[in-house]
Amino acid sequence: MSHLGNGALTISHKKIAQLRHLARLHAHHRWFYLLPALCTSRHAASASSSGPPHGPASPSSASTRAPTATSFTCSVGSGSDASSYLTLMKSASSRVGTQVHAHAVKLGLDRDAYLRNAVMTSYAKAGPVGDARRIFDEMPEKRIPADWNSMISGYWKWGFGERARELFDTMPCRNVITWTAMVAGCAKTGDLDSARKYFDKMPRRNVVSWNAMLSGYAQNGLHDEALKLFDGMASSGFQPDDTTLVAVISSCAARGDASLAASLIERLGFNQGCPGSNFFVKTALLDMYAKCGSIAKARQIFDELRDGRSTVTWNAMISAYCKEGDLVSARELFDTMPLPERDVVSWNTMISGYAQNGQSALAIQLFRQMTASNVGVFLKPNEVTISSVLSACGHLGAMESGNWVVNFVNDNRIELGISGYNSLIFMYSRCGRMDDARRVFYKEMGTKDVVSYNTLITGLAAHGHGWEALQLLSEMKARGFKPNHVTYTGILTACSHAGLLREGREVFESIRDPMVDHYACMVDLLGRVGELERAELLIQKMPMEPHAGVYGSFLNACRIQRRVDLGETAARKLFELEPNHSGNYVLLSNLYASVGRWGDVHRVRELMREKGVKKATAWSCVEHKGRIHEFVMGDRYHERSDEIYEVLGKLETRMRRAGYMVDESCALRDVGEEEKEESVRVHSERLAICYALLVSEVGTVIQVVKNLRVCPDCHAAIKLISKLERRKIIVRDNNRFHHFVEGKCSCNDHW
């Protein structure tokens, strides 16, 4: 204790008690924040009445101030009042910190084990944990078990598991708390096997030990284990407390199993609510009801809590509505929750709620609102925020917004983990920037997971890089990652898109347990290269019932190969499985159109009308200057609609002049008069292209996105623009990407 000075100071028992009390109350703060609290008159009144101070003469004349603290204040040369002291301490350099520490020793650190432990615990909890260790090492002979325990949990907290184990191993007098600290520490690092070993070896357990193990399982996603352990706890005769309930309920919630939830409620006797429980339990219950599909019961608890709501309660309820797809109710809660209660999770819940319910534009908009400097306090977005908003950018192909988010991440030094980088790869892939996607994958991210590989493979597949996708598959295997069904779907799609029959079949045969989707991909691949008979055979040999996707792929292949005979059979199956899916009728109609059987095209249309099948709304969008412009067929709502249609007129003139057959009705040539009105409405993708032509400069990349197929005329239009304007145009169509450069499309997919 050489650096701590030697002028030990006697100090009253009352003051030590006071310090200790404060240390307990403020254990999460640095302990030396407590000294100024002693300077305030409220605390000082009793302190100074306990007797005259000893120690260095104080130049301060304020008699209500605790003299020892005052003398320190003078020694560091700052002002003499408590608040400036506090300010100084908050920005304390290590030199000043050491002086404060020295002073604490004078206050009695060396003669009061409990005070010393309180100080140590403060250091252990608030850091630097090394300072706690220094105190720990100073008086080996006076150590109490609590000192060891404080050190051990401090080490776990700051990520020094090895040191925690070292202390545990050398500790002479372990108690329940020590063992429990080890269980909790291992569990927090995700090492549940070790946690369980400590748990099993404990000589004695109490409720807290059980809870530590239980929460460990629950927080690491091992919900079945948690529920099993809860049973074990009951049969060992331990009464669960509120903490137990929270862990069990949250595990049950994660399972999302309504009947399991019901039986738990039954077992806990919560059929009539849970009046005795604290609001942690109630919030967990709310969440469980929400995740198990009883939104009404969740709302009931939310309403009952009224005055006892925490931020978490609000967030759980908002999340409940998002899960239901009720974004209006979710947003209503988000807007009505008290502003100071809103935290990062609230924003993330709402943003990801939009992103996951197909409202990507709103997700991006809300993120811009979150980061706008003019509203209230700035809440720093975290990786979850970034992942959600990048995913939204990817779904829309919103490159400008995507870039803006990337800059935001760099400017604000937001740390990204694997999932953050994965969403970056996704965003770049969907924006047609495969070079950037590769750069993130190979150069920027350190550790990768299966999702990283899957995301890049799927991206490569969508862009027609079949060989590269295959190469990545062997690379991931070589590095010990096990491909899953997503990987194989991506790989088969890649082969299909690149026409790699042999390779695709090899991969397909290597799949141990192929799923329906894999069969669908394989049918697609066989069909595209013209092996329709083999595709048919494969469908017949399937070990499971083919779903609509399988017949859909087959029908699409029949269209490409113009095989009406085979197609009609597949269509019949398809209509049996999905009688109300408009896409199937369109596929059949396109099959007839491909061989010029316009009468049958008309007949299919009639059939749709008879059955009342509504066409899904196709939409396209273009991003310009950070705004997303969305279009639907015949859209005249855009603020620059007149100009857009002017561009459209010019475009069609140009197309005719260039020798393209332009049919205003977009594809359906022999339609009846009554259908004419609907079909002459301009397709959304053409409106998007015209808007892009209107606003952007020559040479820019235009991203046109839609969720259905681009019609032949629009295809021609895009080709022409890319040729005449020398633009690169990227179109995402049916989740495939088409790069048009100088009038040519890089892929072998046909319209």
Place this chain on the structure above:
DNA sequence: CTAGGGTTAG
């Protein structure tokens, strides 16, 4: 008098 366990977002 001291040390161990809690709900929400991807």
